[in-house]
Each structure stands twice: as C-alpha cells, then as structure tokens.
Amino acid sequence: MHSIYIDIIRSLSGFYPEPEAKALAKGILAEVFRFSTLDLYDGKDRDFSEKEHAELEDILARLKRFEPFQYITGETSFCGLPLHVAPGVLIPRPETAELVDWIVTDFGDEAHLNIVDIGTGSGCIAIALAKFLPGARVSAWDISDTALDIARRNAERNGVHVDFKQVDVLSHISAEGNAHIFVSNPPYIREREKTDMERNVLDWEPEQALFVPDDDPLRFYRKIAELGLVHLAPSGVLYVEINQAYGSETVDLLTGMGYRNVILRKDMSGNDRMVKAERP
Incomplete structure (x- = not known):
C-alpha cells in the first residue's frame, strides 16, 4: 500500500x-x-x-x-447523480435513495406526473425523480434560503428542471391542487436521541432538518398528510421516510386520517423506514 x-x-x-x-x-x-x-x-x-x-x-x-468528508470535498453522490453539499443541507443517505427507487418503480411507465418534494434540502429527491421520471413536473419546497440555493445549483448541474419554492410546511395553507405524488424526508429524530448520535452529524448537519420535539415526533407527518388531503389529486400517493421507532404510529396516523392502502416498508438494514399511502 x-x-x-x-x-x-x-x-x-x-x-x-x-x-x-x-x-x-x-x-x-x-x-x-x-x-x-x-x-x-x-x-x-x-x-x-x-x-x-x-x-x-x-x-x-x-x-x-469530525467534519463530514462530504462537506470537506463539497461533493456526494445520490442515485448515481453528483451533488454539491455544504453544512446548510443534510448529506443524502442510502435509505433515501431506496425511497426514490420505490417511487420510480411504481411510476416509471407513467408520464405527466405532478410531484411535490417537501423539505428538499440538497434537492436530492426532487432531482433524482426529475432525472428518472423525465415526463414528470417536479416542485420542491424548503424553508431554508441556503438549502434552496444549493438545490438549484444541483438541479442545473444535473440538467433537470425543478420548480423550487420557499415554503414553511408547518404554517403553509395549500390551495386545492392536483399533485399526483407527495414525497418527503422530513425531520424525524427526537431531541432525546441526540445523545446517541455521532459528532459528525450532531456537530455539523443542520438541526432544523434533523430534529423534532420529544412530545410531538410526528408533527411533520401530520401536517404533510393534512396538506395531502387537499393538495393531492384523488388517489394521489404520499411517500415518506420515517423514524424507525415510529413505523406503526405513522401508519396509524395516516390510516386515522383516511388514507388508504398504507404500506410500511423496511430499508436495506431491516429497519422500518418508508411509508406509502393513497389519498382517499
């Protein structure tokens, strides 16, 4: 060597x-x-x-x-696509790529889809879907100016068009819409889980994109599901990445709000990680 x-x-x-x-x-x-x-x-x-x-x-x-290597180089790969990353956005994880694969597998033969990515961060989900579902119209929301700037740069780099919008999903009131797909990897780590986290995540990645209060760990899923009831087209589909500790609770939340055919899926490590649900 x-x-x-x-x-x-x-x-x-x-x-x-x-x-x-x-x-x-x-x-x-x-x-x-x-x-x-x-x-x-x-x-x-x-x-x-x-x-x-x-x-x-x-x-x-x-x-x-303990600065992440991806922040040092400013580069990472997601679904085979090159992306710029910096401390203002999360570093995309392989589990999130599995969520993208699920959507592409379900909708790969369909054109004229309207997709909304909520909490886009680096733009990884939105950009990958725009790349692999070229007939889709993709919008992406985030509250952070920094994240949106990075996401726009990544979309341009990968030669795709995504309509980026600054939206605070917790206060957003959606008008009646016609999206076919809502997708989100929202904050889902409980504050009390900080003690178990590695320093390269805890000290460097944006807290706003990671953590939720211990007393309301499903706050983003509840709001996203509420928006889905008015923004998704009839039989539109919601896909979310979840905290492995709240798989059954997320399923119960969506079922209780009227969503149909709710599916909980494990990731490559065998952890509850993704949920798919159809709007009633």
Whole structure:
C-alpha cells in the first residue's frame, strides 16, 4: 500500500474506528488527489508538492474535528447523480435513495406526473425523480434560503428542471391542487436521541432538518398528510421516510386520517423506514 495511505490511517487513529479510517484514507487519495487503484495498491511513492501536503494536513485537521468528508470535498453522490453539499443541507443517505427507487418503480411507465418534494434540502429527491421520471413536473419546497440555493445549483448541474419554492410546511395553507405524488424526508429524530448520535452529524448537519420535539415526533407527518388531503389529486400517493421507532404510529396516523392502502416498508438494514399511502 502507498505510504501516504498508511500515514493517513495512522493520523486518524484514535478519532475513527480502523475500517472508517481506511475508507476515509481511500476517499481522500481517490477523490482529492486523484489516485488510481494502481497508485494506491502499488505502493510506489508519489511526490507530493508542498501545496498538496498543506491540503492534506488541512483535510486531516478538519476530519479530526469530525467534519463530514462530504462537506470537506463539497461533493456526494445520490442515485448515481453528483451533488454539491455544504453544512446548510443534510448529506443524502442510502435509505433515501431506496425511497426514490420505490417511487420510480411504481411510476416509471407513467408520464405527466405532478410531484411535490417537501423539505428538499440538497434537492436530492426532487432531482433524482426529475432525472428518472423525465415526463414528470417536479416542485420542491424548503424553508431554508441556503438549502434552496444549493438545490438549484444541483438541479442545473444535473440538467433537470425543478420548480423550487420557499415554503414553511408547518404554517403553509395549500390551495386545492392536483399533485399526483407527495414525497418527503422530513425531520424525524427526537431531541432525546441526540445523545446517541455521532459528532459528525450532531456537530455539523443542520438541526432544523434533523430534529423534532420529544412530545410531538410526528408533527411533520401530520401536517404533510393534512396538506395531502387537499393538495393531492384523488388517489394521489404520499411517500415518506420515517423514524424507525415510529413505523406503526405513522401508519396509524395516516390510516386515522383516511388514507388508504398504507404500506410500511423496511430499508436495506431491516429497519422500518418508508411509508406509502393513497389519498382517499
């Protein structure tokens, strides 16, 4: 293995578990310094310039403060699409890609869909749906100016059109609409769960996009479902990502509000993670 790879792992020892330190070392060398697989495994020394050494030291210092690697590079991938990310938006998770896959599988053969993504953040869901359902008209809402700026940049980068709007969903009163799909990955982590979270999430990702009060963990789902009753077209469909601890409660909430054919689905790790429901 290349000596720089070994040095990076040694530097991060004590801050990250060994498997994570190894993954970070590979990511740094491949994504920042453009090491090929041969460069990494051949073990031959490659001269680093003074500038490259300074850049590496800066990256390592930021990682030791538990800044997410994606924020350091400003880049991540979601559903195979390149996205810019920064501390004003959540870093997209693989579980959210599963939610997108569910929608694309259900509607891949249909055209002229109207889709609304609520709490778009980086724009990952809206952009992926616009890319993989090219006949769809996609709107995306967020309360944050920073998030909307990043999402617009990501849509342009991926060559798709999304109608971005600044909306506070908790106070939004929707007019009668005709959306075929509501989709959302809203805040769903309870405040009391902070003690169990890693510092790279807790110290860096936006709290507004993560947390809900302990005494009202379903507040966003209730409001989104209320909006769906007036904004979704008849037999329109609601898809949401959920807190694994509240799968049955989310199903009961939607069923109690009259939604039909409510389905709870597990993610790749076997956790309750997604719910689909049809408007009555």
